[in-house]
Each structure stands twice: as C-alpha cells, then as structure tokens.
Amino acid sequence: xxxxxxxxxxxxxxxxxxxxxxxxxxxxxxxxxxxxxxxxxxxxxxxxxxxxxxxxxxxxxxxxxxxxxxxxxxxxxxxxxxxxxxxxxxxxxxxxxxxxxxxxxxxxxxxxxxxxxxxxxxxxxxxxxxxxxxxxxxxxxxxxxxxxxxxxxxxxxxxxxxxxxxxxxxxxxxxxxxxxxxxxxxxxxxxxxxxxxxxxxxxxxxxxxxxxxxxxxxxxxxxxxxxxxxxxxxxxxxxxxxxxxxxxxxxxxxxxxxxx
Amino acid sequence: xxxxxxxxxxxxxxxxxxxxxxxxxxxxxxxxxxxxxxxxxxxxxxxxxxxxxxxxxxxxxxxxxxxxxxxxxxxxxxxxxxxxxxxxxxxxxxxxxxxxxxxxx
Numbered sequence: 001x002x003x004x005x006x007x008x009x010x011x012x013x014x015x016x017x018x019x020x021x022x023x024x025x026x027x028x029x030x031x032x033x034x035x036x037x038x039x040x041x042x043x044x045x046x047x048x049x050x051x052x053x054x055x056x057x058x059x060x061x062x063x064x065x066x067x068x069x070x071x072x073x074x075x076x077x078x079x080x081x082x083x084x085x086x087x088x089x090x091x092x093x094x095x096x097x098x099x100x101x102x103x104x105x106x107x108x109x110x111x112x113x114x115x116x117x118x119x120x121x122x123x124x125x126x127x128x129x130x131x132x133x134x135x136x137x138x139x140x141x142x143x144x145x146x147x148x149x150x151x152x153x154x155x156x157x158x159x160x161x162x163x164x165x166x167x168x169x170x171x172x173x174x175x176x177x178x179x180x181x182x183x184x185x186x187x188x189x190x191x192x193x194x195x196x197x198x199x200x201x202x203x204x205x206x207x208x209x210x211x212x213x214x215x216x217x218x219x220x221x222x223x224x225x226x227x228x229x230x231x232x233x234x235x236x237x238x239x240x241x242x243x244x245x246x247x248x249x250x251x252x253x254x255x256x257x258x259x260x
Numbered sequence: 261x262x263x264x265x266x267x268x269x270x271x272x273x274x275x276x277x278x279x280x281x282x283x284x285x286x287x288x289x290x291x292x293x294x295x296x297x298x299x300x301x302x303x304x305x306x307x308x309x310x311x312x313x314x315x316x317x318x319x320x321x322x323x324x325x326x327x328x329x330x331x332x333x334x335x336x337x338x339x340x341x342x343x344x345x346x347x348x349x350x351x352x353x354x355x356x357x358x359x360x361x362x363x364x365x
Contacts, residue, residue, distance in 0.1 A: 024311075025307075025311070027330070028286065028307055028311070028333065029307070030330050031285075031286065031287075031329070031330045031331070031332060031333060032286055032287060032303060032307060034326075034329030034330050035286075035287035035329070036287075045303070046302075046303055046304065047302075047304075051304075052303070052304045053304075054304075055302050055304035055305055055308065056304040056305075056307055056308040056311075057308065058305075058308065059268075059271075059304060059305040059306075059307070059308025059309045059311075059312065060307075060308035060309070060311040060312045060315075061308075061312050062308075062311075
C-alpha cells in the first residue's frame with residue numbers, strides 16, 4: 001500500500017471528526033510516515049489504516065461523532081461556505097423566477113358602455129339588452145398598479161360573445177385621470193409604466209345570434225389581458241370594475257338553423 | 261500477560277518522561293521507547309497520546325522544517341506537563357514499590 005493511499009484511508013476512517021482535527025492528524029501521520037524508512041512494510045508496522053485510525057482515536061480520546069452538527073463540522077469550512085452561498089444563490093434565483101412568473105400588477109380602473117347600458121336591478125353591475133345589428137362600444141382602462149413596467153401584448157377574448165368588434169386603445173394617462181382619454185387608435189402592444197393606464201375599447205355591433213340559444217344572459221366579470229414582464233408572458237383575467245351582462249329577452253336564435 | 265495493555269497504562273508517563281529530557285518529535289519518542297524495550301507500544305498509541313497531552317495543555321509544539329521530508333513537530337513540556345510528570349512519577353514509584361513487594365516478596 002502506498003503512503004498516499006494509507007493517509008487517504010486513514011482520513012476516511014476519521015471522516016466524522018472536525019475537518020481541522022482531521023487535517024492535523026493527517027499531517028502528523030504524513031510526518032510520521034516520512035520518518036519511517038522506505039523499505040518498511042507499512043501494514044506490518046502500523047496495521048491497516050482503519051486500525052491505525054481506531055488506535056489513535058482511542059489513545060487521543062477522540063470519540064466518534066454523529067448528527068448534523070458533526071456532519072457540518074467534518075466538512076471543510078470553505079466548502080461549507082461555498083455550499084451555503086451556492087444554495088443561497090439558487091434559492092434567490094428560484095425565488096426571483098417564481099416572483100417574476102407571478103408578478104401581476106394589472107387592474108382595471110373604470111369602465112363605460114354606450115349606448116343603452118342599464119344598472120342591474122340587484123345593484124351589482126350593469127347590463128345591456130341584445131339587439132342584433134345594434135352598434136356599441138365598451139371600454140375600460142387597464143392600470144399598472146405595480147412598481148415595474150409591463151408590456152400589454154393583447155386582449156385575447158376567446159370565449160364567445162354575440163358581437164363583432166374592433167379592438168382600440170387610447171393614449172397613456174395616469175390612474176387619477178378618471179376617464180378614458182381619446183382619441184382611440186387600433187390596438188397594438190404597448191408598455192404600461194407604473195401608475196399609468198390606457199383605455200381599451202371594443203367597438204362593434206351585435207351579431208351572430210345563432211350562436212346564442214334561448215334566453216338568459218352572458219355575464220362578463222373580467223377581461224383577459226396578455227402581458228409580458230421580463231422573460232415571462234402570460235394571460236391574466238383582470239376583474240372588471242363591475243360585472244357586465246348581455247341579456248337576451250327573447251330567443252335571439254329564433255329563425256336560425258337547428259344546428260350550425 | 262499482555263504487555264501492550266500494561267504499557268498503555270503508563271504510556272503517558274513514559275512519553276512525558278522522554279520529552280522532559282529535551283524537546284523532541286514523535287518518531288524520536290517512539291524510537292526512544294522502543295530502544296528502552298517498550299516495543300509493544302503502537303505508533304498510533306504514541307501519536308494519539310501526544311495529541312491528548314497537547315490538547316490537555318501538558319505539551320506545546322512547534323513545527324520545524326526538515327531536510328528529509330515534511331516539517332517535524334517538536335514537543336516540549338509546559339508547566340502543567342511538568343506537574344503532571346511529577347504526579348505521575350510519584351504515583352508510579354508508589355505502585356512500583358507496592359508491586360515489587362507483592363511480586364518479589
């Protein structure tokens with residue numbers, strides 16, 4: 001057995017001891033091995049590295065150590081610091097990613113419908129009665145209530161509404177403006193700075209009644225806004241300032257084919 | 261009778277006595293003990309005892325560069341070590357006298 005191998009196995013047998021103690025004992029052993037003539041059989045003189053370690057442990061009164069504290073003390077302090085630093089950086093990075101992925105500062109400021117919206121009898125919103133071909137525009141402001149700029153990239157209304165419309169947008173304004181500033185231009189992605197808001201307007205007519213069967217209402221509680229923040233892009237349902245409903249007093253699909 | 265077990269009981273005294281002659285290092289202590297006839301003492305026992313005595317404050321040590329390899333660790337007695345040696349010597353003398361009276365009546 002080479003001397004290096006002897007020292008390595010000796011160190012391994014004492015791996016529960018504090019790193020500094022182990023290093024001192026290994027240095028003592030290296031010094032001792034350097035004094036032993038090269039032609040001497042190490043195993044014959046010293047026994048196995050494990051036996052040598054056990055005898056030295058007994059003579060020095062070094063008890064076997066167990067538990068998490070002993071485990072940490074047995075590690076090289078520099079490695080412990082580096083591991084803690086690495087885990088801290090990883091933890092912060094994970095936290096940052098989770099925070100960025102969940103960052104959602106968008107809210108609606110106010111909303112307006114024209115023409116003919118009526119307050120709900122229950123007082124919890126407004127509604128409009130569906131009439132095919134009637135023009136309308138419905139607008140709301142999207143407000144950045146957070147501390148960082150986000151980019152609004154779309155209003156992906158995927159659920160079916162009995163309307164056809166164009167999506168428009170206003171110039172930016174501040175949240176305390178209190179209205180939806182004009183003029184409106186076709187929607188395109190825009191940055192929304194902290195405290196800033198923009199009007200989003202759906203302008204169109206009621207149509208496609210054949211997709212609506214029977215009477216009742218379609219209730220609108222929120223608007224989908226697709227936005228991006230740093231690398232993260234997602235769609236969030238931003239609650240409307242107040243619920244809005246399309247009410248069908250009579251079967252709008254009367255006269256339509258049985259199926260489409 | 262197993263000489264090793266007997267030696268372990270007096271190894272501390274033997275080591276303190278060797279170091280009391282003058283500053284010395286591990287391998288030299290080991291050689292001195294072997295040359296004196298205490299060849300049953302294991303190397304690990306000597307180095308383990310040296311560490312225990314040093315941790316207890318009975319020995320001080322210093323490293324000195326060696327031409328033949330790694331630095332040598334030289335040990336010397338502290339004041340506490342000298343007191344320990346004195347007490348050990350006294351105890352050993354008493355036990356040795358008692359045992360001699362029993363073994364060689």
